[in-house]
Amino acid sequence: MTENESTGEEAVPTATLPLDAWHRAKGGRMVEFAGYWMPIQYEGIMAEHLWVRENAGLFDVSHMGQLSLSGEDVAAALEALVPGDIAGLKPWRMRYSLLLGDDGGILDDLMITNEGDQFAVVVNGAVKWEDIGHLRENLPDDVTLNHNEDYGLLALQGPKAAEALARLVPECADMVFMQAARATWNGHAIGLSRSGYTGEDGFEISLPNEVLAAFADALCAMDAVKPIGLGARDSLRLEAGLPLYGHDLNEEIDPIEGDLGFAISKRRREEGGFPGAARILGHLADGSARKRVGLLVDGKLPVREGAKLFDGEEEIGVVTSGGFAPSVGAPIAMGYVPRDHAVPGTAIAAEVRGKRVPCTVAAMPFIPHHYVRKQGG
Template sequence: MREDEEIPIETATLPLDAWHRAKGGRMVEFAGYWMPIQYEGIMAEHLWTRENAGLFDVSHMGQLSLSGDGVAEALETLVPGDISALKPGRMRYSLLLDEDGGILDDLMITNEGDQYGIVVNGAVKWEDIGHLRENLPDHITLNHNEDYGLLALQGPKAVDALVRLMPEAANLVFMQATRATWQGHAIGLSRSGYTGEDGFEISLPNEALEAFADALCAMEEVKPIGLGARDSLRLEAGLPLYGHDLSPEIDPAEADLGFAVSKRRREEENFPGAARILGHLEDGPPRKRVGLTVDGKLPVREGAKLFDGEDEIGVVTSGGFAPSVGAPIAMGFVPTGLSEPGAAIAAEVRGKLVHCTVTAMPFIPHRYVRKQGA
């Protein structure tokens, strides 16, 4: 090997790799791991999750724990959310920002009482860990919990299935979390997910994953679901995917994620890129992430150019056929002046222009179980 050649990085395997293959999972490389893209087929798995309960293996994601005096305040130097106000057992979606306000990752932060749990995207987890270690005070302890896997059980019947194994699941509502045990194993349980459906994420030791997955899939409501349906489900729910709809070149206002910048933090103006982000929230960003419905049956994929007449105005960042909608849909970035629902634009597909309409997201209603009155 020459000195200027890069050492090849071997694709990693999930703790449940053999389990997926035994279930008929077709494995593909994603975020540095071999992951199941489908079992029966993307369309069938998508619709099953919308109607029943789908089990997703998301163990490629990074599960981190932060502890130490003033850890919430330290985190607030890197994210725009009000972490100090987060009560024990509560979760918050937030954004890891670079110094200019660009999005390094989107993540979930949970107040676990004695520490804060953070789940970051698998494709950038090592970069996130490096950024946190470099920018947090030395007395803050960061642990990467590599000995734990993460499963997501999603769909309207997820709670019916999970309570048979973990009765405490019924006591949670959307964005609440708790600690529990299963067959002597310490479990982290939250009512959350990324499909737009009710559901749960379950963090458990690697050695317990197979038995837990088997116990769930033995129930008539539950089937294993692959990466393909996970992507179409989150697209219908209007949820961005890091590395596609989010990147360091995009700030929270452009990404239409202004809700992640809390009221107190806006008033204090003390988070990375505050001047840029607050200016965009006040006056409108130059471009904005929008939903698009597509005329006809031809899917509009990531990378397709968007046009207003003959003028190229933006790009599609996620797109495909939406099984629950019954038509192609997409997300992309357009000038803010063309971001209102009803705006007519076009996407270039195979050298031809396809008519699209800017549409409010989500494409189908979220079905989270919230606290009454919330």
């Protein structure tokens, strides 16, 4: 560590992923993100984005925190911290949920999987240490939390993902969206889930760090698969209307303001018992003062995070994510506006370099999701 002269604090060096050398050998342009050196692009963001929409892209998301929780009544312990129905989660099913602060603000969004003998929790890389501290402090002593740092995480996304992955892990072929499984590859235990953050069909694969490169090589040897960087991951998730923690969500925003009411399960709406339940259930019943919305931008000028939103001369909100959307063919954004401006079709404007850019509130996702769901349901 080195000392930061301006603050007197020790500066934490940027960490490297287990696949750091692999990314560099593939031509990845590395940038700092969530405390790690990560590839922002290989061939180019536009080309990589469109490749994922038409083929299969391989993302390294090993910066995310992979946790395992075991012990007596883990589901009840988790339900004291999140608004989802964890007790009702069937084995090898997963649920998107939210780690909530005492006032109902979102500390992180995460994925929870019932693995039968334990619960797996995947948290965002930028706040994983805060999440781990929060969980350790608030979970009962008889619940054991393990941080699986010896495992990396890959995401294979796109319409050809299932066909490609099935050549290496045949078990994946029969899975559906938000289903998980354990499997083996070349004698190594791996975890699978049919999930992802691009809006496309795809999988996340948890593997021991020592076999990540070999597995990535085996996938990228297929014509349908290419490595994809952070830049396209961001534009893909934006088109899919998926919020990014630390940008579109934070500890001041509750689930209703964040347009994530679906994450509050029916039983929890009736029973409460989660942090900030009074605030959240009040907003659920009566509406919140502000809401996360999608924005279609007129013209070709991208509207970026931090841009102020206006109705005439009145400042009404802020953009939290934005950029050019390759599959839409135009700039898009998401941000927060008052409830009475949140109706799709509402005309507002964003301020970009002193200029007002017309925008229209739009329903999300901007392009349809292509998840493979259980037939008949």
